[in-house]
Amino acid sequence: MIKEFIQGLSITFKHLLPGHSTTVQYPKVKLQPSDRFRGLHRLVPSHDRAKCVACYLCPTVCPAKCITVESAENEKGEKYPRVYQIDLLRCIFCGYCVEACPVEAIEMTGNYELANYHRDDFVFDKQRLLNTK
């Protein structure tokens, strides 16, 4: 019985040896999420404006109702989002918006560091979403 006991503990102690730990020393060390990770959204720019055509499919499909879009007509007579806003406090990062987008104007990035100090800071407007790397 004691033999099995030592055997078991040796595995435990082996993990304590340097180089055997799986803990990442965040924030000194940061992991690279996979390409399919669903982090902060990004609006894709196209020439001088957002690629988005304000079709309202993302707010329609959004289960958390966190996307606000207001469409308008620009000088060229094109439809564009005058307002595009995501409330990250409500967002559940399901990625349906990306899936619904007919023009691939919205993507999800690997950015998962979304903590902030004020509620207002969690509301990402069009400019912030366009600036997302």
Place this chain on the structure above:
Amino acid sequence: MVNLTIDGTQVTVPKSFTIYQAAEQIGIKIPVLCYAKKLLPFGACRVCLVEVEQMKGRLIPSCTTPVTEGMVVTTSSDEILKVRKTVLEFLLVNHVIECPVCDKGGECELQDLTYELEVVTNRFVGEKFDHPTDESNPFIERNMNRCVLCGRCVRVCDEIVSYGSYSFVERGFETKIATAFDRGLDCEFCGQCVSMCPVGALLPRPFKFKARPWQLKHVDSVCGYCGNGCTVTFGVKDNQVQTIRFNDKNGVNDGNLCIRGRFGYSYVNSDQRLTRPLVRKNGELVEADWEEALTAVAEGMNRGKGTGIISGARLSNEEFLLLKEVAAAAGTTNLDHSGGECYKGLTEGVQQVLGLSASTGTFPQVEDADVILSIRSDFYETHPVFGMVVNQAVKRAGAKLLVVSDKKGKFTKLPNAETLLGKPGTEVNILNAICAVLLESGKAVTEGVAGLDELKQSLTDYAPARVAEQTGVSVEAIEAAAEQLAAAEKGAILLGYGLSYTANSRELGIAAANLALLSGLADQDEAGLYVCGEKANSQGAIDLGILPGESGLGVQAMLDAAARGSLGALYIVGEDPLTSFPDGAKVEAALKGAEFVVVQDLFLSPTAQAADVVLPAASFAEKDGTFTNAERRIQRLRAGIKSPGEALTDFAIFASLLEKLGAAASAATPGETFAGLGRLNDAYAGIDLNAIGPQGVVWGGEHLQPKVRNLVPVSGREPLTTRYQLITGSALYHSGTTTTHAKGPLEAVPEPYVELSREDAAELQLAEGDQLRIKGNGAEIRLKAKIGARLPKGVLFAPNHFPGTGLNRLYKGEAAVVVELNK
């Protein structure tokens, strides 16, 4: 009846049915693009192909193929689906795929079909259309790249609106829908084509990019403009009426609307709306709270010299009932509505002859009438959607249209239309002459009719030859009209009325009713005589008696009394008499002479500016209640949006005012009040509010038989013989003064004008748009000239909708005003 089998189900339908209609009856849905219920079958899109056992070897379009006895139809099989899919693939070869930015996306019939039939790839490739977008007008955007050539717009504009804006041009792949010379759309902008378009080729511009169809909340209500009482469906988002949705399930208008109904809704969202009560302090109107304003109103009404109440005709029936209670609480019988000037006279005339004060039939009954007599061509301008029913009767059923009028108009251009173009104000003479011919020729129906001898006696003055000389209508035309009316199996006489036609109203009512009796129209089972009030609830106001009580004063008498200083307070609800009533000088004197004036309105109208207290009211889109339209149909209004600021519905204002006057409203909500309407009019008793469905309830039933048959002698008048005479009336694009706050109608007709004939313009050396000085009745006004072919020489027409023109300084209620013109 014909028996046939569709997908194994036996069905019996009338032999006029098509396969599509028969399938629809048993709930089998065949996809269609070019078919529309209200249009004639066309067969352009080939999506509705079905298999018929007896016609093996090819597929049959179900929407154009009539049913035959013993037909065996299959509506869905692998082969049919394959063909339908191919048809869609063909359509999608050239159709630009811009669903994300197309406002139709989400309710597009092509999109739905493509989804349903799973057309995910296209075996064919071709160039996409690249036509320029037609944005030449502020109402309708035409993007022919999205067009599927179903021809619905072409057909609706021809068959129903009878304007004929569109046509197919070019051939083969190049085919497209175009306007005359491809110059862009310039029409009456009723928007019927927009409502019919299955794709996003025709879209309403005011609604461009405002919302997606699925985001809109739909609220069914009734249009608040004219007496036609079309049902409208608001598309509501963000507490704003964003657009009027197409809905042919409700009401009797088949989804048809005019420019006012479809594009004139914007005034309800206007930022010019009154949002707080205003009270005059030190000569200035300043904002106040409701408590202060209503206390001031109650005090003003109690000052002793008596109160006069003048109401508009766009209040709901329930509000009318409460208004009567307000009048009772204020101890006054001086109550009248704006129709008291005009429409009341008409109904009184008809009452004298037929014992009725409303139309005898309903609108759809006119659809298959054989003879229609429209008194004044203006009918299309005052009641456009009923006008569309007439169009259909003429164009589809081949009805004969007779127009007795002082100017030409839309009706006179219809095929089969015979215009009896008389001098202004002589309609009664012409009607009398037709009666005289009927009696003379022995074709008149005289059985059980009283007063025949007196009438015959009076009609000796109206022999056709004499009337022809007087009015300029030919004897043959009068005789032919009489003959047609006598021969009519289902005839209709239409009489539209409004504030700008105050003269002769009673006489015209009598003359038209006499004619209805003598020609036998009044005794038909359907159709008959239609008396149509100008405003949304003109009929309700008459039915509920918003009229002077015992020893009470009518509108004119009230204004006179106020001007003399013998009336203490004037309470004006939902009307701008300073602009819309004849004789504006009298109204102005009355407003000055009255010690205390309250105006309850949506906007700070010229009348409101002269008031001591202004109460902000709610528009038709903000209230619940009922309207009674010109065919006696009671329909429900539903609130779509909230009123701006502190504005309240007229119902709520009356209820609070009643409290201030020491009384209480008989019911707390419009819904509860409806039951009380029966107290004012027996015809409303026994109608359950909840039983008023999408089609409304027609009080008195689909057809009213005359209660009495008294012919009443009535005299016409000698026409004016001066070189120039001015008539007023309604322009198609406007209704009352409200539309001057609505963007749509204002974009079509932005400013007041005076219309005159080419001959007169040439004589005066006047060009389109020149200023014309018009002098008459001791006043002079300036208006922009509009030159057209509608008017006979010497007659000028000015619409009465615009404030500030001073038109009613000239027009004092005459049939025509003698004027002098100067450049």
